[in-house]
Amino acid sequence: MNSPEDFRQKTRCWLEQNCPLEMRTVATQKEYYFGGSRAQFSSETHRLWFKQMRDQGWLAPGWPEEYGGGGLSQAKANILSQEMDALNCRLPLVGMGLWMIGPVLLEFGNEAQKQQHLTAIANGEIFWCQGYSEPNAGSDLASLKCSAKIDGDHLVINGSKIWSSTADRADWMFCLVRTNNSRPKQHGITFVLVDLASEGITINPIELINGSAEFCQTFFDDVRVPLTNVLGEIDEGWTVAKRLLVFERLAIGNIEKSFSSPKPPPSMLAKKYLDFTSGHIANSALRQRIAKNEMRSKEISLTIKRVEEEFSAGVLSATQTMSILKYVTTEEEKCKLQLTLDIMGSQGLGWEGENFDEIERQAVRDWLLSYGLTIAGGTSEIQLNVIAKRALLLPQ
Ligand SMILES: Cc1cc2nc3c(=O)[nH]c(=O)nc-3n(C[C@H](O)[C@H](O)[C@H](O)COP(=O)(O)OP(=O)(O)OC[C@H]3O[C@@H](n4cnc5c(N)ncnc54)[C@H](O)[C@@H]3O)c2cc1C
Incomplete structure (x- = not known):
């Protein structure tokens, strides 16, 4: 097979030719496709994009081909993901099948279970x-x-x-x-x-x-x-359950890709909602919070990179890594959305009605959801317990 660089070139070409422009914008939550027997695509273009990716096996690129995957090595699956990010391609299929139970079935399922479920998940047939x-x-x-x-x-x-x-x-x-x-x-x-x-x-x-x-x-x-x-075994499902939680925390921690709708950064919203004097945001308290948020976003993306590198180098286990990512990204998302609403002022108070535009309504819904994401998959306090015990090795 070709080298990683060849693969990158071919993948980029293929995506440029096959990913419709309409699918190169960030999807809103309503536009995500979860698959399953009752699912409907948000548009005909989305259906075509889904089909192109499915026929390549790229809905589950790293899974073996015999189970409906693309058979790509981890390195090549990463390249595909990077190239999709570079073109802003939407994920054609999302959900717990691909992100959580699929990977667990690959590790713990017997052959009959893999045959029964994996291809159906990789093809988006089961929700x-x-x-x-x-x-x-x-x-x-x-x-x-x-x-x-x-x-x-x-x-x-x-x-x-x-x-x-x-x-x-x-x-x-x-x-x-x-x-x-x-x-x-x-x-x-x-x-x-x-x-x-x-x-x-x-x-x-x-x-x-x-x-x-x-x-x-x-x-x-x-x-x-x-x-x-x-x-797995009767009475011994806890091992399987814990492994699934690692994949769940990875999915929630990867917040920009999985559970998020498009959000303008607070600094951009400031231009629309806040008064300026001499080129500066007049409200000094909000100005400081916006600057802090910009710095924090950079710190977080560096932390994520560091944690991923430590994981690849074997310094951190999957459990520690996912707990750190889940904790950091969901807590940060909550702060960012609180700041967004504070910038919007009275426009950040409603999730429906003519008085609010779609960005405002969505911001309020996202702010409410952001609290949920610090709870789902294990609360922030539980993640801190895991980090304290397993990563920092603190006493009980
Ligand atoms: C958006 C969302 C989606 C969800 N989706 C699903 C789903 O699809 N399927 C599913 O099964 N569940 C789901 N959940 C449930 C979620 O897993 C639980 O809410 C979560 O595990 C916390 O449990 P609890 O709500 O019973 O809170 P509790 O466990 O009662 O916790 C209450 C409070 O006590 C704190 N606390 C508890 N124990 C400790 C401790 N040892 N140390 C420190 N603090 C502690 C917690 O951090 C929390 O603040 C979802 C939750 C949310 C918010």
Whole structure:
């Protein structure tokens, strides 16, 4: 095969020829394509772009070709990602299938499970959701109670899961269930793949403060799931669950690409909303915060680079790396959006209605979501605990 430089040249040419100009602008949240049986493309151009990338195997470029991937080495997959960034190409497919359960299936799935699910994920046919949290098990996830009993060649699940994002639109859920109460809590958990069309499942959306209903509570009432859907060993799903969290933190930490809508930087908004005297922002407190934000953004991108290099050099483990990235990027996003709203003043108060333009409405929604992202995938406090224990080796 050709050298990395040849591959870069060919990839750039291919993207220039195949990525429509309309797909070279940042997507809004509504324009993301999550795939699945009920999915719709935001436009015909998006459908074509998706198809071109799928036919190359580049929706999951680093996965083996036999599972619908592109078979690229990590180095080449990185080149593809860099070239897509350089042209501002949109991600044609996003979601928990590609980012979370797919990589875990590659590591822990048996051949039949890989055959059943991976190509479908890589082709955007299945929309996955996550069933980890319960009303009394969030940060202390291992205390979860949703129970599953073995009955012949099935598990029978009873209980509920909460905060399952987009479960009402999903086809399948990867789920943690308690299969053993007599062992230490981490050793009685099983990781299971549940078809949401199974009998006995009720999914109720939960409306949020920002007006959307992204979350659901999912109830299981004698739901029968074949034992062949267990990923890893019965009672030992905690190992699989922790590995998935590393991929989840990577996806959330990579905030600009995964969960974010386009946002003008605070310094640019200042020109529209703030008064200037002699070329300077008149409000000195906001001026200082904007300057600090610019510096902080640069510091963060350098920190991300350093952490990635330390990870590649084996100084940091995947768990430490993802916790640091998740903590730093989500906390920074929250500060940046707070500053954005402060710059907008009274225009930063509404998420709907004619008095606010789309950038203003989106800024308020993003600000509300930014708090959620410091909680999802493990709260900031939990990330700090992981960093303290595993990266800084501080005493308990
Ligand atoms: C946007 C969003 C999307 C989500 N999507 C999903 C999903 O798809 N599927 C899913 O299963 N779950 C999902 N969740 C749930 C998420 O995983 C939990 O909210 C999170 O793990 C925290 O659990 P909790 O809400 O029960 O809070 P708690 O665990 O009750 O925590 C409450 C507070 O106590 C603090 N705290 C708890 N323990 C410690 C400790 N040991 N040290 C220091 N501080 C501590 C926490 O940091 C937090 O501030 C989502 C949450 C959000 C906000």
